Structure formats: structure tokens, C-alpha cells
Amino acid sequence: MFRIALKGIVGRKARLILTSLAVILGTSFLAGTSVFSDTLTRTFDNLFSDVFKNVDAYVRSSQVIEADFGLEERQRISIDLVSVVENVPGVRDASPDVQAFARIIGKDGKPLGSDGQGPPTFGSIGEEFAGALWSVAEGKWATASNEVVIDEASAKAGKYVVGDTVKVVAQSGSREFTLVGIASYGDVRSPGGATFALFDSATASEFLTKPGFIDAILVSGDGSVSDTKLAAAIQAALPTTAKTETLTGAQITLETQDQIGSALDFFGILLQTFSFIALGVGCFVIYNVFSISAAQRQRENALLRAIGASRKQVTRAMLIESVAVGLVGSTIGLVAGIGLSKGLSALLKALNIDIPSGGLVVKQDTIFSTIVIGLVVTVLSAILPARRAGKVPPLAAMRATALEIAEPGRKRLYGGFLSIALGVAIISAVVAGANNSYLGFGILFVFIGTIVLGPIIARPVALFLGRPAARFRGITGVMARQNSARNPKRTSRTASPVLIGVALVTAVTALAASIKGQINDVFTEQFKGDYAVTTNNQFTGGLSPSLALDLNKLPEVDKASGIGLITVKLNNNGQYFTTIDPGTVEGVFDLGLINAKYSDLTPNSIFLAESYSLRKNLPIGSNVTITLGDATQRELTVRGLYKFDELAGNFVVNRAMIANSAVVNFDIGVYILAKNGVPDGEVQAALDKAVKKYGQGELLSKDEYIDKQSGQVNQLLGLIYGLLMLSIIIAFVGIIITLLLSVFERQRELALLRAVGMTRSQVRTTVRWESVITSLLGAVLGIILGIGLGWVIVFALKDQGLTSFKLPVVPTIVIMVMSFIVGLFAAIYPAWRATRVNILDALNTN
């Protein structure tokens, strides 16, 4: 039997290739994404071990507030500590370190680098230091407060040569410097595409951060003691009042790698999740191919049964074939996946995200899991068809190959409805108040039920969808419609991957539309200004608080009010507090105050969101104690409550509270109300000029601003669409494979049609419309399920503030049109094959 199975495989190469194709695609995505994320992780690991390669100890503040989203705010330390560290025995050299926002303005007046998105723009310290990675390629280090050194790449981009005057914008404002040197980073012109402006330590701390303060001290040892001892000695030498901690070079490297690692892990998990979805979709295709091939081999299997093969042997032969297909497919898939990850790297490069190349990382785990998963998935998908093949009665050998006539059984009907009913019941229970976590099961049951019912609904739906084709495409349309309905099991198995892909796309689209709608509503309600200045730069600070003050002074402006965000420790948890200026905020940003005035917000007061106040039992008049970023404590009295907490969060404080502290203080936006009667153009020009001085910040009109907020959802949406493409590609290939197999199966029918006068173009039309009908069948069911799924998810996110479901009408139409096009494209090759049927050969075979 084994030999028969092997002969069967070798004898039908086309079938082997087609079956393997689905396995190859599924496993290549799996392998590709895991190779890609491993490579990414190692690349960043290497990058950061390079950064601290020559650093033996690292001194920084021990004062840190960790808040949501993995962000943390660490205090700065005094620059005076550098000399203390330098005198510790075992220290060869110590250098202050600052990493803050700074933007170099090019000769043409345009800022270099990008605002927020893409590689950051840094200001840092460039000094002679034993552990330094920067070296002066040309000129000298900056030694005076009016000197700067920039990285080679920036010098080239800004067309600067030593001796030029360079304008640099930092948090505190913009200033002009003399370019005294051009630096290179190791042997790279600029690390990872970031731009750097390097100053001497005094200038850096004064211009970039706060006079006298730095971020950290980098220490290079003389090798007399171990790094651990060195770090301990330094820490011991520093006064406890300085509140520092000292790490070894290895520790800081590891910490940085971990931070990047967890961000990459998230990305990796996202990639893997979607490649597993794609593989799941691929299962349908594999299952479908095996089913069709079992049906096509009915006579052959019946003959084997008739001459004495047992059921088991027939089934086993098919399973052996699936093992071969699984092994061959996943091996090719692995290789293809490695190629794919190369493509992904190239794609990132094209998107200007340049990753230092260190070769691809192909772990043994990846190789092993790809092949095992590919094999298991293939064999599992083949079990049912193989069992069915074994059940073929020996008598079938004597009959002409009957078409696979699917009379959907009662079991299927009941099973499908039961599953859907169960799913709907679970979802209803959640809607009625049960735990959200059951929602997933509800959705799963509805999906399973729909797919189980597939063969029953496929025929009527396909006939319905085929009506226009039958009506307007004459006999070819009639035949396409009949063909798509003639084998409902096959059609529904082909449409299922499309269904899953489309359902996910639709659900995500509906979710995005709802979120966007919500954002729109919230901003329209709460943002009352005419203009806003925002920044994408969230890594190295935001807008300078003085921007709002400057804008407020403009004669064209009625009011300009800055909105900031600070990290605060409350009950030992990091929290974001919104800072406002009570004097100007009224009329530009609406909190929905309840029985309070903005003027009630004195520097030692706090406003709370109404819901938070109720939840935590903190009524007006009660006190809360907070710890600021500079480790000082404040006692604040609740002076007011507000309704609109979508933007402001739970806490609002007066920005005067932190005005003279060491707390890192920046604005995330400035909201502006224009003076009545001043023409738009004038206001805009005046604002534009004032904002430009700061080198960052984007001036937007009210509508632009609101659009931009909701537009941010599009980025995430784009990423998810991209990942779902994997599933769509497999669904697409699934249609191609099924059509091809159908064409092979219908050779005689096609030959007859050709003999009685069907032209090649009519043959193509028939195949094309069958494909379109199948694709639309999946799309229609997928859209229905997807909208339901989207609604359910939006409902589940009710607690996160998502209140209204929005039906994505236009995207839904786009998805339908796309499915139509997918159907057209999938038919190209099978249709061509169908026209190549040799009439005589097909008619002569009995």
C-alpha cells in the first residue's frame, strides 16, 4: 500500500504541487515572520550592546515614575556629580550624558530629520571621553557655549561645512551656533538614521535640559577592578541625597535590550498571530484540495477496494500522501519564508527604517516548528477526506465517475444551527452583562456554525449571486452560475477562506470606523478652539510651554492655552495628569465642569473626573497626596469634578504647580482661539511664524486637527490590513487551486462545449464568472459575519469608552468590489488552462 501511495504521489505531480502550494504559503508566512522578528531582535541587541560597549558603569537618578504604555519618567541628576565620579579609584574617565530633543535646521531653513515619525532627532554631549562612540571626523569638539558639532549624515543633508552657522531648535527655544566639527559614530555616519547635535556638557545641560542637570554619567574604568566593584564604589562615593543608582555596563545594556525586546516581542506576537490565522485559512485550502482529489480518485480507490484493499489501506495511502505533501510543502515553505523575511527587511528599508544588517537569524526552533506545524496541519486536514476515500464502495469502480453530489445532511443542518445558536446565546449573555472574556467563544461558535452550514447555504446564495451573470452574460453566465452551485460543498470550502479573511477585514474596519467616529465626536465636543498646534514627537518631549505664552501674546489671537501631560505617582502607581492653564483654557478646551469654575483650580488644587471621584470616593473637598517626578510631594484638594474624561483622563491640575520645579514639563498641544474679526489668513500667518521659531509643532486648523486625531487610527488599520493580506493571499490561491482542479475534472465537459461551438473566450468567461461568484459568496457571508463581529467587539470595548457602533458603508462596498476583482484575477490561469483542453483527447477517454 505504501508503494501504491508513493506511486500515486509521483504519478500526479500537478496535484502534488497544487496541494503543496497551500502548505507552502501557510508555512512560509510562519517561518518568514519568525525569522524576521528574530533577526530584528538580534539586530537591536547588537546595536545596544555597541552603544554601551566601552561603558563600564552608568550612573543615573533612582527617582523614576513608571506609567502606562511602558513609559517611564526618570529624574535628572546634577552635573556636579561628574567630578565626584571622576575621583573614585578605578575610574579612568567619566562623561556626562544627555539625550534630549534637538532639531538641526538646514541651510534652506527646513528642519532636518522628521517630526516624530521615523528616526528621532537628538541633542547630546560630545566631549573627549575614553568610552565614547562618537569621534570627531573633521574639526574639533565643541568647547564653548556658541559651538556645536553635528553628525556626518546631517552635515551632508544640511549642506554644512565646518565654520558655518547652524541653527538648532531645542525645548527651550532656538539658537545659532558655529559648527566647529563633524562627528561620526563608530564607523557609521549616523546611528540608525537619527540626527545629532553635540555640545559641550555645560551648553547641553543649559540648552537641552535644565541648567546644571544631566541625564546620566557614563564611566570608563581603568581595568583595576571588576565592573561590579567599580559600580559599587561609585555608588558609595555619591551622596545619598543625590538619589542615584549605578549600573554596570552589562546591566544597562541588558536593560535597554529588554526594553526594546519587549516592544519587539509585541510586534513579533502580532506577526505570529496573523501568520497563524493565515495558516488556519490555509487548512481550508488543504482540506479542500484533498477532498477534491479524493472525489476525483473515487474510481481508482474503488478499484483498489474491489481487488482486495481494505478500507484502512485506502485511507492510509491517502494519509501517507498527506505526510509527503506536508513534508515537501513545509520544507519549501521554510526556504520561501527565509526569502520572505529578506523581503520584509527590504520593505522596511524602503520605508526608511534602516536596520543595520547582521544577517538573517534562522533559529533551530524556527526550522523545527515550521516543519512540524506544517506536517501536523496537513495531515489533520487530510484525515476527513482520507476516511471518506476509504468508505468508497468497491462498486463505484463499475460506475461512471459520478459528480460529487452533495446532499447536505440533516446532521450538518442541526450541527450548524446548534453552533450558531450557542454562539449567539453566549454573545447575548455577554451583552446582558456576563464577563467579556466569553465573547471569544461566542464568536468562535458563530464562525464554526456558519462554516458548517456553508454547503447548505452555498447553493442558494451562489445561485442568487449568479443571477446578474446569468442574465447579462447569456449561456456562459448561466453555466458559470450553475457550475458555482453544482458542488455546494466544494464551493463553500473554497469560499470559506475568503469568508474568514473578509470577516476579519470587515470587523477591523468597522471597529476602526467606530473608533474614528468616537474620536471625532469627542474632539468636536471638547475642542473649542479655531487652531491647534500639536507634535508627533513623543519620545523626547513635546512642545515647549513657552510656545503657548508666545502665541497668547499675538494680536491676532484671542486666547492660546497649552495642555500638558505629567507623570505623577499616586498611591504608588504612575498616573498621567493633565496640566492646564486655568487663565486661558476656558473657551478652547471644554472639560464639562460640574458646579465649578476654571479659576477654582489653584496650584494646590485638583479636578477629578466625575466617574473617578465616585469610584474612589473622593468628593469635592477631599485631599490627595501625590509624588511629582522630582520626588517632591504635594497635597492637593479636590476643587471640582468634570464630565469629559476621554481626553483629559481622570486628573487635571494647574500647570503653575510645576512651574518652578525640576519636573519635566512640556505641552502635548496648544489650543488657540482667534480674535473675532481677524481674517483667517492673517491669523494663520501669524501663528505659523511663531510656531516655526520652535522648530517643532504643527499648526492645524480645527478640522485638520480633528481629522488628524482620527487619522491616527488609519496607521494601525493599515498595519492590520497588511497582516490580513496573508490570509487573503491564501484564500486567493485557494480559489485558483479549486478552479484548476475543477477544470481538470470537467475536461470532457469542456471538450464537449468546445466541440459544439463554444469559443475560447466563452470558456474563459464561464470560468471567470464562476470564480467571481465563489469569491462574492465568501465576501457576502464574510461581510455579514464581520459586521456582526465588529459590533460585538465595539460592544465589548464599551468600558474603554467606545460608545457607538458605526457601520463602515463605503469600506464595505470597497471590500465587495475587491472580492469581485480577486475573483477575476484568480480565474486568469484556470481559465487559460480551460481553453487549452484538447477536445479529442478529452472526448476519447472514457
Next chain:
Amino acid sequence: MTPQTLAVAASTISASKIYGSGEDAVYALNDVSVAFYEGQFTAIMGPSGSGKSTLMHCIAGLDELTKGSAIIDGVDLSTMKDKGLTELRREKIGFVFQSFNLVPTLTANENIRLPLMLGNDKGDEAWIQNVINTVHLQDRLTHRPSELSGGQQQRVAVARALASKPRIIFADEPTGNLDSTTGAEILSFMRKAVDELGQTIVMVTHDPVAAAYADRIIFLADGKVVNEMTEPTAAKVLDLMKTLGN
């Protein structure tokens, strides 16, 4: 009826079909010149491998000759491309095959009108009704092939071949898969189509009984025409076949 008084519906001139080349060349047809006359029922007989099916396929535009020409309605088929040949088959030729004659997804009625529908042609409705009545299919029109018996399926095939009023109908062993009673029924329908509807039929068969329904029989052996018979009977055919060494 003599050939001189009848118009030629289809013919071949020095037709050869050669597989392979040089010393290995196999002649499926070797210099065959033959004419089929309008309004006649012609049978082509011969042992397996005699080239009878090849001859039919080549005249019907399903296969290409290596040498010589096949002419239908005055047109040399070798000058035509695929599209032209397809349209020729659709408009001027009718086919009845041994088996698998019908499209399983279409009803009997749709199958009968298939060639017309493919050409976007309504056809002559009175004629089609006449054809349907002749083959007694009036009450089977909405059935699909799987719901019809073998004989009924073959009657649908005959009706389809007639529906577009072709210049000539080719039938390839049309009764090969049927029992003798049903076969006889099909043959008498074909006879009727010639006698009453004035059609031209060329039938390939190896069954002397079937061939006896024809007006004229052409005998082929080894790719050559070896004999001809008019007004045949089954007995006469059998006798002749014995002399041909079949």
C-alpha cells in the same frame, strides 16, 4: 439517387493524417478523397484503427489534417483559425457522441439550444419544436441529464445536433453505449431527420445493424477507403466485412 444529382455537403481531397515522421510515420489517413452528399445518411465503417474516427474528426474541424484538405460548405478548413473553426462547428455542424453528450448542469431544453445560445442566436423556433416533437422530448425538457435515461440523453443529443439546422451532422458511434432497442430508436430518429427534415448525417460505426440504417456506407481500412456500398442491409454489410477480413 446518384452522386451526380446531389450537392456535396462536405468532402476531403487527398486527406492524410500522419503521426510521427520518417520511418516511424504512422498513417491514420492515407490520401483519402471522399464526398458526403446533402440529404444523405452516410455511414463510415471499418475495424478499429482504420481511421474512421480520425476522418470524421478532421472533416468536422476537431482535428487537423497533415496533408490535403477537408471542405465543408465550400470552405477549406485548413485555412481557418480556432475561432473560425469554433463558429463553423457551432453554425454548420451538429455532433452526436457515443457518451457524455450533454452538459450536466443544463436542462434538456438548454442542452438542445446550447449551440444556438453560444452564438447568441434564437434559432428557428418552429423548427426546434418540430425537432423536439420528432424525438419525443416534449415532456422531458426541464429535466437535467442526470434525471434522464441513456436513450433519452442520446435523443437530447440528436435534438441538439439538429436544432441549429446544420449543414451536416456527425455522429460518432451514437448507439455504442445503448442497448439494441434504444439504439434502434435513436437510429430511426436519425433516419427520420434525413427523410423528413432533409438533414445530412455522417455516422461512424462498427455495428452492421446501425450501418444498415444509412443510404451509403464507406469502408475504411488502414487509413484508406477500401469499399463503398449503397442501399445496405445488415446482411450485405456483414458479408462485405468478412471479405475485408474483419
